[in-house]
Amino acid sequence: MHIDLSGKTALVTGSTAGIGFAIARGLAASGAEVVLNGRGEARVDAALAKLKQAMPNAKLRGIAGDVGTVEGCNDLVTALPEVDILINNAGIYGAQDFFEISDEEWSRYFEINVMSGVRLSRAYMQGMLKRNWGRIIFISSESGLNIPTEMIQYGMTKTAQLAISRGLAKLTSGTGVTVNAVLPGPTMSEGVEVFVKDLARQNKQSEQEAAANFVKQHRPGSLLQRFADVGEIANMVVYVASKEASATNGAALRVEGGIVDTIA
Structure with missing residues (x-):
């Protein structure tokens, strides 16, 4: 199977390093024009330079903006009004004692991990539906199913992403647009x-x-x-973003190495 994303524009949030950067690289290698995103100009420029050095012929752009805020999402959409592929990857995590997590910290996790994807999906999905083609992919986690006691606030956001992606997928019924979630494990x-x-x-x-x-x-x-290696996660995302994955919609796709002990 040859995945060809030529002519498609992809936005990967939180893509200056880690899984996001690997996804951006995989999409670019498949021919997509890829927009890298991160909170600061310096990190975006550094990631862009690194990717351009590795892939001189790739079509790449960088847009700095904090998608964990309303203003950051609005600025990003203003700079990039339309995309064909949206990868909601931006997120934070960290071990914290439940009894010491403040209301403000709960809200911070929700804004960055959940509302960033909600706002950007709201901004871009209608255009996808009008064009009758598009891919929205939420990078969730096995922690959305196996809630870690040391990161309950993180697990909550990853479960929320599963609910949102499934609900959005229902809005695509009968179209060429799909919405899915990918669940990495320890990476x-x-x-x-x-x-x-x-x-x-x-x-x-x-x-x-x-x-x-x-x-x-x-x-x-x-x-x-x-x-897992970041490239192993990216491989799944690139496939789900492809034309070949047209029958995969509303799914929670696990790339967690078999940690989740269930058949379905």
Whole structure:
């Protein structure tokens, strides 16, 4: 199967590093014109330069803006009025004691992880429906199904994304537009690499041992028994964004290495 996204414009929020950057790279490699996004100009410019160096012929743009705010979303839509593919990837996470999470922190997680995707989908989806083609993909998490006790505020946002993506998919009935969610599991992004290196130093292990032990201890149900690579997550997203995935709609697609212990 050859995925060709030539002539399509894709916006990937939170794409200056990690899974978002890998998704942007995968979409660009498939011929799409890709718009990278991050909160600051410097990080967007650096990511853009890195991707251009790796893919000199790729069609790339960068737009800085904090999609966790109303103003940031509005500015982004003003700069980019239409897209064919929207990847709602921007998000934050972090371990916190439930009894110490303030109302403001709950709201911050909801604004960044949930409302960014709501606002951008609202802005771009009607154009997709009029053109009778489009892809909206929410980057959720296995934590939306297996709510982690150390990150309840994060798990809540990832469950919300599943509800929103399914509801939006119902609005596409009979059209060429699809809305799906992709659920990664533990993934070796830049932030996780730093965490694993620190863990290895603390336990006097190699980084490979530290990573493997972490998965066994904290995700014992993993069939993969390792962290996924960001490229493995991106591969699923690129497929779902393709013309070939036209019959996949309203789905929660798991790329979590078999952690979720259910058939459906």
